[in-house]
Amino acid sequence: MGEDVAGVSQNDITKLGPTRLLIVKTAFGLGGIERSLIEFLRHLDYSRYDVDLLLLYGPFDLIPELPEQVHLLNVGEYGIRLRLSPLYVFYYILSVLLKSLRIKGGYQRYRRQKMDVYYRSIYRYFCKDKAYDVAIAYQQGFACEYVARFAKAKRKIMMYHHGSVEDVDYLTPWFKEADVLLTVSKDVAEKLKVAFPFAQYHVEVIPNLLDAYFIKKQADEYAPELKQGVLTLCTCGRISPEKGFDLAIGAARILKEQGLAFHWYFVGDGYDKVYVESIRQRISQDGLDVCITITGFLTNPYPYLKNCDIVVIPSRFEANPMIIQEAKILAKPIVATKTTGALDALIDGETGILCEIAEESMVEGIIHLYRNPNHMDEISANLASLNMSLLREEFYRKWDKVLNS
Known part of the structure; x- marks a missing residue:
């Protein structure tokens, strides 16, 4: 797999003890996907798995329901400081200005630069010295980009929860880095195989479950x-x-x-x-x-x-x-x-x-x-x-x- 962070070799990761999991999620509010993650974590066998949960941004309503065995990497206040940093603010203002002027290419370029500042800073602050057996992007979107570009892991799993397939152009480069493309229904799995033909033999289905x-x-x-x-x-x-x-x-x-x-x-x-x-x-x-x-x-x-x-x-x-x-x-x-x-x-x-x-x-x-x-x-x-x-x-x-x- 490709590695966006220079100087990191994923092949150097050596497994010792429990399987080390990194789960990356964006918001952690009161939603169905968040509930499904809570249930997954609540009954995981922690004698076999060591889990880090990285939350890229808020809201964080369901944090109190996380099992105590989960190591929480909560961007929280650090994320707020990042969004107030001069470089982030500079790219943000440029992207908003170009969007208002309907200069699509320029808007997308500086919006990406803005998010690049955010992701790289989070990586350096939370995960630079950590390596995992498996990294899971628990929701389609920004979590997939982070896992594809920055997670140091032997295997990468991208999850897709939505009922319709959207943002194909954005997701394609990140899904190409996935060992498994995981969704929650057979119908969505078939749609994903059509939208991302390169991944058709790596699509798996695991429905959500509740306690x-x-x-x-x-x-x-x-x-x-x-x-x-x-x-x-x-x-x-x-x-x-x-x-x-x-x-x-x-x-x-x-x-x-x-x-x-x-x-x-x-x-x-x-x-x-x-x-x-x-x-x-x-x-x-x-x-x-x-x-x-x-x-x-x-x-x-x-x-x-x-x-x-x-x-x-x-x-x-x-x-x-x-x-x-x-x-x-x-x-x-x-x-x-x-x-x-x-x-x-x-x-x-x-x-x-x-x-x-x-x-x-x-x-x-x-x-x-x-x-x-x-x-x-x-x-x-x-x-x-x-x-x-x-x-x-x-x-x-x-x-x-x-x-x-």
Whole structure:
């Protein structure tokens, strides 16, 4: 493999003791990918693995949930100082200026120079004298660039969690440095093989996994104040276009027009505050303030999932959605759009209701369950009978194979 840092020979790394892992992640906020990483780390055998977790930038909401055996390399305040350094600020101003002038080539050049200053400084500060058996970029994007260019490791694993394949030109040079391209669903794996044909024989699939005992325990931690005497719906996740909260608002408007007594809880928030504000404004404009509550980010959203009547997943894209697994663990009736992840995770009519990615179809699924409580009970019973322990065993068998092959 190529090495972007001069004077480093990856062949000189000698394994002593446990397998040394470097996991690189960008933000560590309240999201599904972050939850999947927490679960992966929570049950890892630390007699066999020594783990460093490098977080390139914030937010850092879930750090308190990390197992104590994980060595945290948190950029934190050092990253803030880096972004205030003269060279970084110089490249930042140039990139913004050229972008405003619509000089695309110049903007991209200086944006890259800016990030190069950031990554090189992080490497020198945190990882210059460290070598690993395996380096994992736990999310597509900047983490892949860092692992490809700077991680000193015998093997490199790049992970892709998104339901659609994007940023192919940017990711191509970094994926070429990967020994394994890992994703969470078979459908996404096939898309990756088409988009990155050079990696088609190195693509592996390991679905996300959650700790059923932990989620059930968390679900009993507090009792949310849900509106009584109405159908309660819950949609949990990051408020962003791909998650379909705008479709949920449209569905809520139709339900209100049909006279259904309901209350819909949007459990989450978003990092794009302009988009989140547009969602809030649309709720008000459609006269749905009395029907929809946005809770904001919650460290523990599970009591809302447990105590609502129906979990609704209105996403446009999902590879292996954690929210479906969480709802299944809590045996909640699910109405989900037909994304890749939902089609893999649910059997229509048996473990959930699958609908088209459209407001009207979502409404049909919700109304069907509302009018057929026996069907809701059947779905809950089917979900309660699932054996999650077998999934866990298979999950760690696959990870052991990827990490040690």
